[in-house]
Amino acid sequence: MSRVVALIDGEHYPPVVRFALEQLAAEHEVVAAAFLGGTEKVDLDGGHETYGVPLVSAPSAEGAVTAAIERYGPDLVVDLSDEPVVTSADRFRLAGIALAHGVEYRGADFHFSPPTAALHTVTPTLGLIGTGKRVGKTAISAYVARLLKARGHDIVVLAMGRGGPAEPELIRGDEVALTTPDLLELAKQGKHASSDNYEDAVMSRVTTVGCRRCGGGMAGETYFSNVVEGARLADSLGKELLVLEGSGAAIPPVHADASILVVGAGRGLTYVRDYFGPFRLGKADAVVLATAEEPNASAAEIEAIRQAVEEARPGLPVATTTFRPAPIEPVDGARVFFATTAPEAVLDKLSAHLEDEYGCTVVGASPHLSNRSLLRRDMQRCAGEYDLLLTELKAAAIDVVATAGEEAGVPTVLCDNVPVPVDGGDLDGVLLEASRLALERGAERGA
Secondary structure, eight states, rough: EEEEEEEEEEEOOOHHHHHHHHHTTTTSSEEEEEEEEEEETOOGGHHHHHHOOOEEESHHHHHHHHHHHHHHHHHEEOOOOOTTSSSSHHHHHHHHHHHHHTTTEEEESEEEEEOOBBBOOOSSEEEESSSSSTTTHHHHHHHHHHHHHHHTOEEEEEEEETTTOOOOEEEEEEOOOOHHHHHHHHHHTTOOSSSHHHHHHHOOOEEEEEEEEEEOTSOEEEEEHHHHHHHHHHHHHOSSEEEEEETTBOOOOOSSSEEEEEGGGGOOTHHHSSSHHHHHHHHOEEEESSSSSTTTHHHHHHHHHHHHHHHHSSSSOOEEEEEEEEESSOOOOOEEEEOOOGGGGGGGHHHHHHHHHHEEEEEESSOOOOHHHHHHHHHHHHHOSEEEEESSSSTIIIIIHHHHHHHHTOOEEEEEEEEETTTTHHHHHHHHHHHHHHHHHHHHHHH
């Protein structure tokens, strides 16, 4: 029989609540009730006698739920409250508290289950999760891999994606340098040669394991994936650290000893403050606030996100960054067409950076790397003007950009997205500290 904490309010007449608790007790052990607020129909001076179960109250609904869970250790929270005491937004916050404690949260027509760690590896693990797609998570993951490799750590990156392989795929990026022709050949075999595991292997020259997933829940669970099988493969390699790279807002179903949360500043405050943003913050040992510059986000918007993080998790390390393109081969003197997933509003800034830092001339650029039709249109407009294609290794980089280059006899150079600290922040220090925590906690649990 499941242990249940019920959530109740003072806008329901106490005999009605007591009736509901008795009905609930027919199937569960109701160990306590958390009082969320409301005074119209209740006299709380009655305490335990009012409802027939121990009553937990606090200055806030969040405090009452947290106290009840920590005091009584339920398996399940059942929400018997209603508007106006708690709104839908409030309920997401309460559900996030329950899920963070590993407790299910149910109501009249909703049910949230905590994402499960289906596997604990022997290898210490560092999780990289995001608030959504296109926040720069893979670029941060690749940067972490390079940073750790440069400091002598032997790592493996497990990447799960919506275009990943049917069977977990091992790439010895530390031994073999994949080239654009290699990726073209993989694409011809029907593989998604721009998947995250290829990007990690190419940009960081580390061992990677590629996995697939389909379907993402609001709290980060996936509907289908082969990540557990991939993690077992990665765990068998005897590496010092396993980096678990999430996909979009999905969280790998493998225990992480420490986690870094990548937040896209341009997505806005709601991804941190609302829905399951606080839940994801609760899992994090560090935050990377990415694309944190104009025009992606204003200074006021960036500061609001930082304040929301501080309010939810006081003292949590935050590194504020943006990205700059970095070709992995020389492009100086070339007339370049540049393909990216970055917003159109920053194309001029990125193109100027390429010209200033790498000596090329950008004759055309497209922000439509993730829209094949628009990408082809942009390339056709500049046909004959460029003698080199430069592309991020994402989306249609291989099956459209590099394929078109092969057909036209124009070389394709791949381009990394390098995170650059904003306002003099210590990005490397934040990332290395999270990695240290992962190694330390992994050792403590017997890894």
